[in-house]
Amino acid sequence: MFYDRERELEKLEEVYSFPGSSFLVLYGRRRVGKTTLVREFLKDKPGLYFFVSEKDEALLLDEYSREIEERLSEYLPSYLKPKFGSLEELVEFLLDFSRERKLVVVFDEFQNFRAVKPSFFSSLQKLWDEKKDTSNLMLIAVGSYVGMIKRLFMDSKESLFGRVDEWMKLRPFDFWTSFTFVRSLVDIPPRDFVELYSALGGMPRYLLYIPRYYKGNSIETLKALFFDEFAPLREEGLNILKLEFGRFYRAHFSILEAVSLGHVTPKEISDKTGMKLLTVGKYLSELTNHYEYLTREVPVTENPLKTRKVAYRISDEFFSFWFRFVYHNYTALEEDPERVFERFKAEFPAFVGKTYERIALGFVRHLRLGFKPERVGRWWHKKEEIDVVAYDRDNVALFEVKWSDLSLRDSRKVLKALEKKAKLLPLRGNYRFGIIARGLEGKEELRKEGFLAFDLIDIIQQRPLSLSL
Ligand SMILES: Nc1ncnc2c1ncn2[C@@H]1O[C@H](COP(=O)(O)OP(=O)(O)OP(=O)(O)O)[C@@H](O)[C@H]1O
Ligand SMILES: [Mg+2]
Numbered sequence: 221m222f223y224d225r226e227r228e229l230e231k232l233e234e235v236y237s238f239p240g241s242s243f244l245v246l247y248g249r250r251r252v253g254k255t256t257l258v259r260e261f262l263k264d265k266p267g268l269y270f271f272v273s274e275k276d277e278a279l280l281l282d283e284y285s286r287e288i289e290e291r292l293s294e295y296l297p298s299y300l301k302p303k304f305g306s307l308e309e310l311v312e313f314l315l316d317f318s319r320e321r322k323l324v325v326v327f328d329e330f331q332n333f334r335a336v337k338p339s340f341f342s343s344l345q346k347l348w349d350e351k352k353d354t355s356n357l358m359l360i361a362v363g364s365y366v367g368m369i370k371r372l373f374m375d376s377k378e379s380l381f382g383r384v385d386e387w388m389k390l391r392p393f394d395f396w397t398s399f400t401f402v403r404s405l406v407d408i409p410p411r412d413f414v415e416l417y418s419a420l421g422g423m424p425r426y427l428l429y430i431p432r433y434y435k436g437n438s439i440e441t442l443k444a445l446f447f448d449e450f451a452p453l454r455e456e457g458l459n460i461l462k463l464e465f466g467r468f469y470r471a472h473f474s475i476l477e478a479v480s481l482g483h484v485t486p487k488e489i490s491d492k493t494g495m496k497l498l499t500v501g502k503y504l505s506e507l508t509n510h511y512e513y514l515t516r517e518v519p520v521t522e523n524p525l526k527t528r529k530v531a532y533r534i535s536d537e538f539f540s541f542w543f544r545f546v547y548h549n550y551t552a553l554e555e556d557p558e559r560v561f562e563r564f565k566a567e568f569p570a571f572v573g574k575t576y577e578r579i580a581l582g583f584v585r586h587l588r589l590g591f592k593p594e595r596v597g598r599w600w601h602k603k604e605e606i607d608v609v610a611y612d613r614d615n616v617a618l619f620e621v622k623w624s625d626l627s628l629r630d631s632r633k634v635l636k637a638l639e640k641k642a643k644l645l646p647l648r649g650n651y652r653f654g655i656i657a658r659g660l661e662g663k664e665e666l667r668k669e670g671f672l673a674f675d676l677i678d679i680i681q682q683r684p685l686s687l688s689l
Contacts, residue, residue: 241352248390251425267324272332330361342379392422406431418575421537457542480543484531520597573623625659
């Protein structure tokens with residue numbers, strides 16, 4: 221069953237409708253759903269799907285000829301069996317074929333051509349330059365290793381540099397799409413879902429484990445997915461990232477592990493890993509801009525280009541969880557899995573709390589606050605922190621986020637503390653205070669008193685609330 225991806229399909233259809241040829245790169249992290257998306261797109265149009273496995277050119281060409289025979293038989297004379305002596309011949313054939321009619325051609329795991337035939341990139345470039353203006357080929361290169369794909373197409377020393385017309389980064393499902401996706405397959409309480417989501421993120425492939433492994437509570441489910449001897453996701457992080465970073469994976473891993481453990485500034489990471497500050501800076505910038513595994517955050521009131529108050533976090537829930545609880549405990553996991561699991565149980569609620577803060581942030585972005593915030597984000601200064609701040613020139617809305625069930629008394633305490641912290645903010649205007657908890661007693665009462673009060677049910681329903689300020 222194919223789910224969602226409407227905007228992506230729309231974009232692909234749009235490019236398809238352009239006259240002439242287009243070169244599109246579809247990239248995104250492993251398991252995010254790239255292959256599924258292009259297959260869905262190909263369903264109702266003349267198109268070819270080629271998977272680039274790391275094997276001999278001749279073997280690949282055999283496979284590709286069969287695909288052509290199957291998919292294009294109605295356009296080819298019956299006596300003609302497609303046969304190609306080289307990848308170049310194949311590409312030439314495709315470009316010529318599409319003179320008469322639009323054709324989509326997908327190369328999945330495009331970067332693997334490097335292992336099959338390194339010279340192919342430059343011959344593809346030559347053929348493309350020569351023939352694209354007279355043909356109607358929509359060429360889609362799909363790639364899983366973001367770093368490699370960027371190098372292939374964005375490095376000015378590479379032959380395919382500058383040939384790409386369209387870039388499409390496929391992202392994981394957002395929290396709400398993930399929830400409805402899983403709920404269409406299995407009945408799971410929203411609370412358990414948030415906990416599982418904080419470890420799996422919006423990766424369709426991982427979310428699909430939930431219907432199979434869900435055991436009536438999230439802790440046992442995570443144990444089966446990550447910690448047991450044959451847990452399907454125990455090696456996943458290593459398998460994916462080793463290929464991405466190649467020979468240099470150890471340094472990248474140390475940094476990601478440090479960040480996952482809460483060492484989030486360059487200085488803290490340098491102290492933790494023992495790497496020089498300068499080296500850490502270089503890796504951080506690579507992991508953020510090139511590989512896109514880290515996200516750089518600044519307090520919401522700061523200018524991101526000027527401030528020195530930066531903190532990093534792992535962008536992807538899965539990797540964040542995997543480094544924090546699996547990789548960090550690799551040896552112990554072999555020796556004493558029970559102890560690892562006990563520690564995990566103790567530390568997990570705080571971890572979910574962080575995920576819930578980010579979900580709440582997304583929720584506030586869509587909330588009708590009575591003004592249109594210029595910025596929505598987290599704020600911190602020294603030891604003080606405010607989970608969500610939304611503001612424009614005249615208005616400020618602040619939220620404390622709690623992954624717990626609060627009594628009315630608890631809530632009042634939390635709101636009081638928030639009002640106090642607000643004095644530290646360098647923002648003027650009309651202030652509103654809010655709380656977003658897992659469960660909230662006396663929600664209506666708080667609202668009557670003018671507070672912004674929400675719990676998980678509101679988040680799940682994402683009710684468009686209009687609140688006047
Ligand atoms: N839009 C979707 N709707 C339903 N299921 C999906 C969707 N996208 C992906 N999946 C499921 O997730 C799995 C992983 O997706 P897919 O193989 O397309 O990812 P990929 O990005 O190509 O990953 P890989 O790096 O493993 O090649 C698929 O087997 C499919 O079952
Ligand atoms: Mg794939």
